[in-house]
Each structure stands twice: as C-alpha cells, then as structure tokens.
Amino acid sequence: MIPRDLTFVLGGARSGKSAHAEQLAAGSALPVTYIATARVTGDAEFSARIAHHRERRPAHWQLLEADADLAGAVSNADAPGHCTLIDCLTLWLATLLCPAESDGEPLADYHARVDAFEAALANARGKIIVVSNEIGLGVVPLGAATRLYVDELGRLNQRIAALSTQATMMVAGLPLALKSAGAA
Template sequence: MTPRDLTFVLGGARSGKSVHAERLADSSTLPVTYIATARVSDDVEFSARIAHHRERRPAHWALHEAGVDLAGAVAQVDAPGHCILIDCLTLWLANLLCPAEGEAVSLDRYHAQVTALEAAFVDAHSKLIVVSNEIGLGVVPLGAATRLYVDELGRLNQRIAALSTQATMMVAGLPLALKTAGAA
C-alpha cells in the first residue's frame, strides 16, 4: 500500500497559498488535475478572480470543476502517479453552508460530505495538495451564520491537517512549515 501523500496549504486572503500550491504541484513532475470548488456566478469581481487563477495555471493541467460532492470528484480523478490540487476548501464549505437558489442549509448533509471527503483522502493513491483559508485569527464574527461558517471551517481545517503528511501556513507569500513529512 502506498502511504498517503497529502500536503495542506493554509493562509489568509492574498497570502500566496494558491501560488505556493500550484508550484508544489508543478514541481511534483506528475500529471496534475486541478479541482476547482468555486461556484461561478454573475459576480464580476469574483469572475475576474477565477479568470486570474485560470490564466496562471499551466494549460496541460486537467481541470475538474467540483460541486458539493468533492469526495466524488477526488475519487473520479484519483490515480497512482498523479497529483490532485484542490483549491479550495473554503469555497467548497461556502457552497455547502450557503447553498444556491435558497436551498435549506443541512448540517447533516455537510457532516456527511466532510466524512466522505476524509475517506476519499485516506483512500487516495494520488499526491494530494489541498488549499484552504485560515480565517479564525480575528475577532468572533457577528451573526449566527457567519459564526457557524468560521467555526465549521476551523473544524474542517483541523480534520484535514490531522490527515496531512505536510502542512504549510502562508503569510505574506512566505511558506511556514507547520507539519513536515514523518512528523505527527
């Protein structure tokens, strides 16, 4: 059995986490599939952000746009000798906790999706690079929905960090090693 190879890259907005993750994927010399979790909308500014990410990625990387079934997306593209870059858990969580078109938020559905994602990561044969935001460093947010989001992202990040073989915190474009391969 191949040991799990999961690198977790965290950071704040504009910390350099996506660029760092892309460099890690590129330097792996493996075929790369980029799993995008952003929900495309009519938001002009957000669409520009997505376009910037697309332009920066190598053209030969495969792209898979995941919906809320991120575990299914990972399982679909997983293969030995392959690298999967997921950018990012933050937007995936927003899609689950802030569903489109007025769907009701289901914490049971969210917890089932997280459990399935953990299982997909444990079972994966690919090198995994997972990006997420660290948003819990500030004050406690106003509003129950925002507090729920911040709390659940913190819990999700902890769960993925526990599974990771390496974890890096990006600050001002600088990678800070939080966990290195072989460390518990």
C-alpha cells in the same frame, strides 16, 4: 501499502497559498488534475479572481469543477503517479453551508459530505494538495450564520491538517512549515 502523500496549504486572503500549491503541483513532475471549488456567479470581481487563477495554471493540467460532491471529484481524479490539487476548501464549504438554491439553510447532509471528503483523502493513492483559508485568527464574528461558517471551516481545517503528511501556512507569500512529512 503506499504511504499517503497529502499536503495541506492554508493561509489568509492573498497570502500566496494558491500560487504556492500550484508550484508544488508543477514541481511534482506528475500529471496534474486541478479541482476548482469556486461557484461561478454573476459577480464581476469574483469572476475576475477565477480568471486570474485560470490564467496562472498550465494549460495541460486537467480541470474538474467540483460541486458539493468533492469526495466524488477526488475519487475520480486520484490515481497512483498523479497529482490532484484542490483549490479551495473555503469555497467548497460555502457551497455546503450557503447553497445557491436554498433559503439560507445549509445542505442537510453537509456533515456526511465532509466525512466522505475526508475518507476520499484518507484512501487516496496519488499525491494530493489541498488549499484552504485560515479565517479563525480574528474576533468572533457577529451573526449565527457567519459563526457557523468560521467554526465549521476551523473544524474542517483541523481534520485535514491531522490527516496530512505536510502542512504549510502561507503568510505574505512566505511558506511556514507547520508539519513535515513523517511528523505526526
């Protein structure tokens, strides 16, 4: 069996995590599929953020826009000799916990979707790079919905970090190695 090649890049907002992940993907010299998890809305500022990410990516990278079925997107993109970059878990989890078409209730099957995503990563045959925010460094937030989100993202990040072969924390544009290939 080919050993898993899963790199986890996390950090705060504007820490440089996406740019670093993109550099890793470009440096792999493999064909790249970029899986975007952002839900396009009518928010002009957020649309500008998405446009900035699009402009920064090489035009020859394949793009998949994932919905709640991130596991399916990973399975469709994954192949030996291929790099898949997922940006980011933070927005994907928001889609699961705060779906646009709901009355504020999480998707009933969000735990199963997280389990399926983890399984897709565990079974990946190509190089996978996953980006996520680290939002658990502050105070306990007010409001049950926000606490649920912070708690679930923390749990998700822990699961992906445990599965990863490499993990990097971005701070002020600087990569800090948390886990190196071969380390448990």
